[in-house]
Amino acid sequence: MGLFTNLKDSVSRVTDKLFSAQEPKRIGIYGPPNAGKTTLANRIARDWTGDAVGPESHIPHETRRARRKEDVEIERNGKTVTIDIVDTPGVTTKVDYEEFLDHDMEKDDAVRRSREATEGVAEAMHWLREDVDGVIYVLDSTTDPFTQVNTMLIGIIESQDLPVLILANKTDLEESSVQRIQNAFPQHETIPLSALEGDNMDEVYEKIAEYFG
Amino acid sequence: MPEVKGNGPNGDGPNGDAPDDAGGVQIDLIGADRMANMAAMEKIRMILDGVRDNNIVILETGLSPDEESKLIEVTMTEISPDEFNGIEIETYPRSETTDQSFLDRLMGNESTQKLTVIGPANQIETLHKDENLISALVSRK
Ligand SMILES: Nc1nc2c(ncn2[C@@H]2O[C@H](COP(=O)(O)OP(=O)(O)OP(=O)(O)O)[C@@H](O)[C@H]2O)c(=O)[nH]1
Ligand SMILES: [Mg+2]
Numbered sequence: 001m002g003l004f005t006n007l008k009d010s011v012s013r014v015t016d017k018l019f020s021a022q023e024p025k026r027i028g029i030y031g032p033p034n035a036g037k038t039t040l041a042n043r044i045a046r047d048w049t050g051d052a053v054g055p056e057s058h059i060p061h062e063t064r065r066a067r068r069k070e071d072v073e074i075e076r077n078g079k080t081v082t083i084d085i086v087d088t089p090g091v092t093t094k095v096d097y098e099e100f101l102d103h104d105m106e107k108d109d110a111v112r113r114s115r116e117a118t119e120g121v122a123e124a125m126h127w128l129r130e131d132v133d134g135v136i137y138v139l140d141s142t143t144d145p146f147t148q149v150n151t152m153l154i155g156i157i158e159s160q161d162l163p164v165l166i167l168a169n170k171t172d173l174e175e176s177s178v179q180r181i182q183n184a185f186p187q188h189e190t191i192p193l194s195a196l197e198g199d200n201m202d203e204v205y206e207k208i209a210e211y212f213g
Numbered sequence: 214m215p216e217v218k219g220n221g222p223n224g225d226g227p228n229g230d231a232p233d234d235a236g237g238v239q240i241d242l243i244g245a246d247r248m249a250n251m252a253a254m255e256k257i258r259m260i261l262d263g264v265r266d267n268n269i270v271i272l273e274t275g276l277s278p279d280e281e282s283k284l285i286e287v288t289m290t291e292i293s294p295d296e297f298n299g300i301e302i303e304t305y306p307r308s309e310t311t312d313q314s315f316l317d318r319l320m321g322n323e324s325t326q327k328l329t330v331i332g333p334a335n336q337i338e339t340l341h342k343d344e345n346l347i348s349a350l351v352s353r354k
Contacts, residue, residue, distance in 0.1 A: 093285055094299030094334035095292055111294045118299075122289040125282050148302050152281045159278035 024071055024082040025212050028132035030124070030157075032149055033060035033090025035138040036169040040195040041087035044208075045069045047201070053087050059103045061117035063089045066127055076209035083212055086132060089120030091153055128156060134163045134212045141168040141192070142175040145184040154185060163211045168192045171199060238336070239268040248272060253280045257287050264300055264333050265291070272329040275304060298334040305330060 029037045041053040053069045055062060069085045095117050100110035128135075135157050139145050157164050166185055168178040172194040182190045191207055193200040241263045248256065256276065261284075263270040276284060284302075292299050304327045 091285065092299070093288055093302055095289075096298045096334070097294045114292070114294060118289040118292045122286045125286040125289075129279070129282055148304070151304075152278070152285070152302070156278040156282045 024084045025133040026068075026084045026086055026131060027134045027136060027208075027212055028066075028086045028088055028124075028127060029136045029138060030088055030091060030128065030153060031138035032140070032147070033092060034058070035090065035140045036195045037090065037138045038063050038087050040136070040138055040167070040169065040193075041067075041069065041085050043195050043198060043201065044074075044085060045072060047205075048072050048074055053085065059100065059105075061090060061095070061100075061113060061120070063087055064113070064116035064120035065089070066120070066123055074205055074208055076206055076213075079209060079213065081209045081213035083134075083208070086127060088124040088127060089117060091121055091124055091149055093149060095121075128153075129160070132162065134165075136165050136167060136208070138167045138169050138195075139181055140170050141178055141181055142170055142173050145181045150184070154188075158187075164188055165207050165211050166190045167195075167204065169195050172197045239266070241268050241270045243270065243272050245273040248274050253277075253283060256280060257284050260284065260331055261287060261291060261300075264331055265297055267333055267336060269330065269332040269336075272331070275327055275329045300331050301334050302329065302331045304328065 029041050031037050036056075038054050038056045042056065045051060045053050049069065049072055054067050066089065067087045069087070071082055072085055073080050073082050095114045097107075097110040097114035100113050101107065105113065137154065137157070139150070154164070166181065166188045168176070168181045168190050170176055171178065171192045176192075178190060178192040189207070191200070191203055193204050241259075243259070251259070256272075257280065260270050260272075284300075288300050291297055
């Protein structure tokens with residue numbers, strides 16, 4: 001069964017590549033909850049299309065459905081790359097609705113939020129196995145990157161041979177450490193940024209063009 | 214004392230064993246041989262059955278990235294408020310520089326393979342904290 005699924009996956013990947021050469025690449029924005037994925041997706045979408053992707057919030061699991069922004073044209077050095085951006089729910093191995101109660105939420109709402117969050121994470125994992133052509137992995141550089149979820153996800157991304165850019169977000173905050181992220185994933189390039197303030201977005205766009213163009 | 218259950222020749226998963234007694238933690242040790250003969254979904258089922266019985270599941274060989282991805286996905290579909298909050302997963306040693314001897318004693322293993330430890334999200338802390346658990350595992354060898 002594993003063999004069959006693998007075979008099917010690689011066949012569909014190959015045919016995807018053959019027939020979709022003109023199609024924009026689908027770039028998934030992944031990372032743990034609250035890393036700033038939606039803030040980044042919104043900034044990219046606003047910079048190049050004028051509108052946003054979805055709501056941002058300090059409460060984890062704000063994004064509970066993968067959301068796609070199509071045909072985002074990014075211009076760099078006279079070259080244009082067109083990508084579809086997929087903002088995904090923060091990946092985790094556990095969701096406890098009681099955490100949301102701390103954010104002044106009623107139990108009903110907290111339970112609903114956790115249910116939607118779990119569905120969203122399952123969906124995001126599915127997208128990662130089947131439906132993305134590249135990954136922007138966003139980390140909050142004020143937190144410890146050496147988590148099992150980050151290690152597993154980077155491993156999953158690598159095993160699929162997807163191009164991946166690691167973004168060290170929230171560099172505007174004092175406790176930010178880009179080096180810690182570089183040390184955690186030395187095999188990949190780490191780009192510092194503040195998605196909120198818009199710091200270092202030029203380099204982000206340059207690397208997006210280079211990696212996904 | 215924690216109860217340690219290995220995987221005997223006809224061990225058929227973590228079900229049907231003695232219920233948890235107060236403070237006791239059951240550990241399901243899944244050896245490399247047994248892992249090698251299981252399909253991805255069988256492994257995931259076995260892990261989640263164990264964890265949902267409040268056991269700690271230790272895999273002698275890790276999961277492949279694809280299996281990890283499916284484990285996250287299936288875990289998410291099984292989370293249910295007030296009943297199951299999901300899993301905590303760790304590999305030991307945590308980094309390359311960690312002392313290997315603990316591992317070797319643990320599984321009586323010469324190799325430097327990593328162990329994967331999976332437990333219920335609300336209980337895995339006990340594994341970090343409870344020295345007795347670790348000594349129970351070691352003394353089993
Ligand atoms: N200081 C600072 N805060 C940021 C930055 N980027 C995002 N944030 C804040 O971090 C919080 C989470 O941002 P989101 O963009 O919603 O995070 P997310 O990764 O989409 O979170 P989920 O959808 O819940 O997984 C919000 O309060 C943002 O304002 C940044 O560069 N600097
Ligand atoms: Mg979001």
